Amino acid sequence: MHLYNTLSRTKEPFVALRPPHVGMYVCGPTVYGAPHLGHARPYVTFDVLNRYLRYLGYKVRYVRNITDVGHLVDDADEGEDKIARRARLEKKEPMELVQLYTLAFHKAMDLLGNQPPSIEPRASGHIPEQIEMIEGLIRKGFAYESNGSVYFDLEAYRLKYPYGVLSGRVVDELVAGAGNERRALAGQSEKRKPEDFALWKNAEPEHIMRWNSPWGQGFPGWHIECSAMGVKYLDAPFDIHGGGMDLLFPHHESEIAQTTACHNCAPCRYWVHNNMVTINGQKMGKSLDNFINLDDLFAGTHPLLSQAYDPLSIRFFILQAQYRSTLDFSDSALSASAKGYKRWVQGLKELLAYNPVKSEAHSVTHSHKRQGTRPGLEGLLNSTLFEAKAQTALNDDLNTPVLIALVYELLNEFQTVKSGKIVVSPADWDDLKTKVKVYVTDILGFDLSDEVSDTSLSSALEASMKLILDLRQQAKDSKNWAQSDLIRDALNEAGIKVMDDKEGSRWSLG
RNA sequence: GGUCGGGUGGCCGAGUGGCUAGGCAGAGCUCUGCAAAAGCUCCUACAGCGGUUCGAAUCCGCUCUCGACCUCCA
Structure with missing residues (x-):
């Protein structure tokens, strides 16, 4: 290093x-x-x-x-x-x-x-x-x-x-x-x-x-x-x-x-x-009236901020810049980063939850042109390659922005797996998941576990959400759009987002 | 005034001699009852002027410009 x-x-x-x-x-x-x-x-x-x-x-x-x-x-x-x-x-x-x-x-x-x-x-x-x-x-x-x-x-x-x-x-x-x-x-x-x-x-x-x-x-x-x-x-x-x-x-x-x-x-x-942080290009100082306390940042209660920012999205924002450059905090930069962070975490959670279908012997490799090439996945999906690149980034004076970008690229390649264009073996996928978890959670310090930590509360919520979404699905099946939209809107107001896709409905907090 | 560090696409932000980082925004598309989310595609920039080199965002010089520190600070 x-x-x-x-x-x-x-x-x-x-x-x-x-x-x-x-x-x-x-x-x-x-x-x-x-x-x-x-x-x-x-x-x-x-x-x-x-x-x-x-x-x-x-x-x-x-x-x-x-x-x-x-x-x-x-x-x-x-x-x-x-x-x-x-x-x-x-x-x-x-x-x-x-x-x-x-x-x-x-x-x-x-x-x-x-x-x-x-x-x-x-x-x-x-x-x-x-x-x-x-x-x-x-x-x-x-x-x-x-x-x-x-x-x-x-x-x-x-x-x-x-x-x-x-x-x-x-x-x-x-x-x-x-x-x-x-x-x-x-x-x-x-x-x-x-x-x-x-x-x-x-x-x-x-x-x-x-x-x-x-x-x-x-x-x-x-x-x-x-x-x-x-x-x-x-x-x-x-x-x-x-x-x-x-x-x-x-x-x-x-x-x-x-x-x-x-x-x-x-x-x-x-x-x-x-290096130092600046606020809208200016040094942060009490006398400059642009001092932002972390509490205000997390709660969104600061005149310069349009919204509350998840502390970990602030961590993400900080790590998206190399530590030796000045880092400019502005509401627009923060919200841009927070959006990207949300997608990043969501993608990672999906990656960790993904289970490749157990299939036949030839599942490990894909489209290797020549015989005799070693089996394994191409690109960042290959855990060895991912790790090598991740380590290179951090070894270079803790270049966290490059590591974050690398994970974005990995998520992009994950799409080819999700879509079935590339078939991966469970063993390869486990390797990758382990490595990704190490870099994202152990080293970068992000949390990829599910938000609701109280298990009894979580399972109760899980069950009731399933019931509600089942009822909504029935309404949808009978093309009762008014009913299904009513449910979705009401949940939205309660802070629960509902999203429909091919497989059915998903929901998330916030 | 001195010392040090910067100026990269609409914005943020990597990159130290050749191989278009990444994110956000924007445009188009896919999916779709609508919405949201997600995905795909597009957008190829390096303050200016010289120089070195086959080749410069990257090296050298000058100019412009921004910032930090010079006994409070993370």
């Missing part, structure tokens, strides 16, 4: 450092607000990567943090903690807020079809580890205390290690900061150099979230949690570090500096970054 490594800016063959184990760390959400569209893309992406690595036989430890402390807000807030700020506004305990949004996040992730990570460490639960790491950095001369805060000494670091390799940043230019006005950061006067970043922040008296430390009461800086927790659970260097492209600088650059300075080795081997 090849993965694009931001560090080298090329696709590199993936080689695990300690096979069969793979350590993957992905920057998790800051739980100070409702989960939004920006959360959907990275976590769907890395969920598929996690699933695929497992499929390839790796034992993956997937660590994704919950940030519930310490992110500084901008100068207007004088270094006040984001979570503390929201807590005051909503008059809740900070941890109450954290709990609320953590649960909302988990629920959204579940709806999107994401498997939970192996470990989901909280920053607030790892204060001692962070303090320990900061102490180590001070001991080694890469950090200094100032006025109850601790800052990373970038100058000292740069004397020994290169800085800015990941993001392509040059420190002197950062400081010069040509062009736009630079934001005045809190505590700038305490720093030796403006480019130094906070490892620990002294808490003002009104700051709610605070912990004891060797430097007085305070809270950890933004970047240190990922370094401390990543090393704790995965050991540096681990295999993969993922996150959104927006985290490249300064967050990941700082992580590299911290871990390298502390442990004298890079945090990880591969840096994998997903």
Whole structure:
């Protein structure tokens, strides 16, 4: 498998450092607000990567943090903690807020079809580890205390290690900061150099979230949690570090500096970054008034949306683009994709439900021109070929859109089977079904089981629907169209669609 | 201003030197009491201008243009 490594800016063959184990760390959400569209893309992406690595036989430890402390807000807030700020506004305990949004996040992730990570460490639960790491950095001369805060000494670091390799940043230019006005950061006067970043922040008296430390009461800086927790659970260097492209600088650059300075080795081997989502071509941002929460997306309660979107159709939409391209969300793009998704899933369900007729010996092959060609199906219906192509797609930097397109093509070829033009043997068909299920459900994470999960309810519904449709059929047989249309319309209003075809009537929910 | 990444058919979105991805929309057709669904067929594009090459969406140069980041962010 090849993965694009931001560090080298090329696709590199993936080689695990300690096979069969793979350590993957992905920057998790800051739980100070409702989960939004920006959360959907990275976590769907890395969920598929996690699933695929497992499929390839790796034992993956997937660590994704919950940030519930310490992110500084901008100068207007004088270094006040984001979570503390929201807590005051909503008059809740900070941890109450954290709990609320953590649960909302988990629920959204579940709806999107994401498997939970192996470990989901909280920053607030790892204060001692962070303090320990900061102490180590001070001991080694890469950090200094100032006025109850601790800052990373970038100058000292740069004397020994290169800085800015990941993001392509040059420190002197950062400081010069040509062009736009630079934001005045809190505590700038305490720093030796403006480019130094906070490892620990002294808490003002009104700051709610605070912990004891060797430097007085305070809270950890933004970047240190990922370094401390990543090393704790995965050991540096681990295999993969993922996150959104927006985290490249300064967050990941700082992580590299911290871990390298502390442990004298890079945090990880591969840096994998997903690109951003845009809304109607524009960056999504709270200030731009185009922020879409996942709840609103799933319920259709957002002014920019014309309808509710099935969470898995959002997953489909996300996976229809390669993770390194920007992905533009618009109502029209979503509804186009949702339609395609519906057909895709329906076709797959039919494929999985299809049972080839057991027939004579020659059923396996069809129209092989030459004698001696190996038996088997042509095209994607041949499970070996399907798998080879599917794997090629994913091996190429997780090219999920190509895999999805491949399945569409397979469904197209399935038509020739349905129509009887090609006869398949039950054994071949079982092979194909197994492979398709692996790629579509195990790896891509879609659900091809039937919607109604409650079995007693399901069978009751099944039976009553059969009765109703039988009655309607009787009406149809006696050409009582008024009666049959009445039944269909009434069912339609109840949310049940009825479709007639040659074999009779079919129905589906929604 | 700096760094990085893009511009592909009506829309979304793959594709890194030759072999028309795929989806949605649109058109025609099949099926059909009507409808819906499904299926079949059609729609052959790569920002512009140069260059390299037998051959360029793909490589090189320039121009135009969009976006991300530059200490809140997924």
